Amino acid sequence: KTPEVGLGQSPDSIAEARDQAADCRACPLWEPATQTVFGKGPEDAPVIFVGEQPGDQEDIAGEPFVGPAGKVFDQALAAAGIDRSQAYVTNAVKHFKFEPRGKRRIHAKPNMSEIKVCRWWLDQERRLIAPKLIVALGATAAQAVLGKTVTIKATRSKLIDLDETTRLLVTVHPSYILRLPDEAAKERETKAFRADMALVLETVPEL
Ligand code: URA
Numbered sequence: 001k002t003p004e005v006g007l008g009q010s011p012d013s014i015a016e017a018r019d020q021a022a023d024c025r026a027c028p029l030w031e032p033a034t035q036t037v038f039g040k041g042p043e044d045a046p047v048i049f050v051g052e053q054p055g056d057q058e059d060i061a062g063e064p065f066v067g068p069a070g071k072v073f074d075q076a077l078a079a080a081g082i083d084r085s086q087a088y089v090t091n092a093v094k095h096f097k098f099e100p101r102g103k104r105r106i107h108a109k110p111n112m113s114e115i116k117v118c119r120w121w122l123d124q125e126r127r128l129i130a131p132k133l134i135v136a137l138g139a140t141a142a143q144a145v146l147g148k149t150v151t152i153k154a155t156r157s158k159l160i161d162l163d164e165t166t167r168l169l170v171t172v173h174p175s176y177i178l179r180l181p182d183e184a185a186k187e188r189e190t191k192a193f194r195a196d197m198a199l200v201l202e203t204v205p206e207l
Contacts, residue, residue, distance in 0.1 A: 010124060014043045017124045021094060027117045029095035029110070034059045039090025039125050046204045048131045049073075050122065050141040051091040052173060056105050059096035064089050065174075072174035073137070076190070080197035086207055088129055092144035093118045115144050131166060133204050135196075138173025157196055159203060169203065171196040 011017035018038040024030060037054035040063055049065075057067030065073050077084050093114055098105035110118075122144055126134070136142035142150050145168055155170040162168050172193055180186045201207055 011128070014039070014125065014128055017121065017128065021121055024094070024121070026120070027095075027114045029093070029097050029114060032098070033095040035062050036094050037062055037064055037091065037096070038094060038121070039088055040064055041088030041090075042086065043088075043129060045086060045088035045129055046131055047086075047133045047135060047200060047207055048088045048090060048125065048129055049135045049137060050145060051089070051137045052140040052175075053091050053093035053110050054096045055107055056096065056098070059098075059105075064091055068178055069174040072177055072190075072193075076174070076194045076197045079194045080201050082197060082201055082207055088125070088131065090122065090125055092122060092141050094121055110140065115140060119144050119147070126166070133200065134162065134166060134168045135200055136168060136170045138171075138176065141173070142168075142170045157199060167203070169196065169200060 011020055021036045021038050024036055030036070037058050039048070041048075051065060051069070054064060055067045055069060058064055058070075064070075074084060093110040096105070097108045097110050097114070099108050100106075134145055136145050139150065139152055142152070142155060145162070150170070152170060152172055157169070157171065160168040160170070172189065174193070177186060177189045177193060180189060
């Protein structure tokens with residue numbers, strides 16, 4: 001079943017897609033959120049990084065990966081020698097889903113239906129940008145790209161052909177590293193994440 005995005009026409013550019021997505025009402029997440037957080041980066045980017053959904057800070061800023069997870073992401077890119085401004089960065093779900101707790105807004109996982117409906121936007125980004133590589137940051141992103149549930153364990157660090165021109169690389173979500181309880185695990189996982197970013201550059205040297 002095709003999701004009812006309610007916006008009809010496929011956009012001709014990322015700018016047009018962003019404008020359309022600003023008014024998206026295809027799932028209930030738009031209402032409590034501040035704004036749609038669409039992807040950011042050049043339309044001819046060779047790589048698309050896909051996260052899960054905007055967090056609290058992204059919801060306010062209107063840009064993906066500007067909060068604590070974004071910092072881990074930026075540091076890993078820098079360590080690998082990747083210039084973030086050359087890549088397109090987006091999320092599987094484009095509104096912040098949260099539960100209010102006092103004055104705080106606690107991140108809530110997007111469900112299957114929200115991921116499915118929002119996939120329409122991800123498909124538009126993929127079509128318009130036509131990247132050589134898509135990097136799924138975490139299982140939700142991998143699920144959104146592949147259209148099926150996969151585990152990080154089974155798919156991580158492998159180059160998967162999506163079609164003749166685009167490959168997929170699955171890695172962990174930077175928030176996973178932030179949530180690790182002990183320093184040794186954090187250090188180990190930071191290294192592994194940075195190794196995946198190095199693989200990104202190795203796969204797409206023009207990045
Ligand atoms: N986590 C995500 O998955 N995406 C963001 O943009 C920020 C945090």
